Amino acid sequence: MKAIWNDTVIAESNETVVVENNHYFPHDSIKKEFYKSSNTHSVCPWKGQAHYYSLEVNGKENTDAAWFYPEVSELAKGIKNYVAFWKGVQVVE
Template sequence: MRAMIDGVLLADADAQHIISIDGNHYFPPDSLTIGTLKESPTPYVCPWKGRARYFSVETPHHEYVDAAWSYPHPRRSAIETVRHDFTGYVAFDTTVVVVE
């Protein structure tokens, strides 16, 4: 699977390494293209996954604010529910990022 925006590859991983949670595809950290994500100060806490870290996506032509997110320290109960450790995996806002 790939995540792309404005012709820029943000992440690329085999489907077997993607974790699906609540309809979002979470890419493993080692599948991300270095330099495309910039940490955002936007705070958010998911009731069942824990504190999220948002990222803005930077392309040569535009910055997409909060277009990606991750859970650097998901709750243990969330990992148990999902049945995979998704620590540091990144999901993308599919209203602006094409994931296929």
């Protein structure tokens, strides 16, 4: 799978995990040069507290377009530190 934003591959892996129709990419599969830590957090009742990244690609920014769970509930242990996307990021095979 590939995550693409602004015509650039920002993550690529054959080992994504699908949860609630989102592909979660292993943390080591993201191209870290495009990611900036964000202070945004949200809470999922069964996964835990999500942390966010903003993307910066070719001079454009996509605020809080990626999220991950550094600590998870027992039910979500398969996606600990895996990264998922929204806000116009395309995930394709």
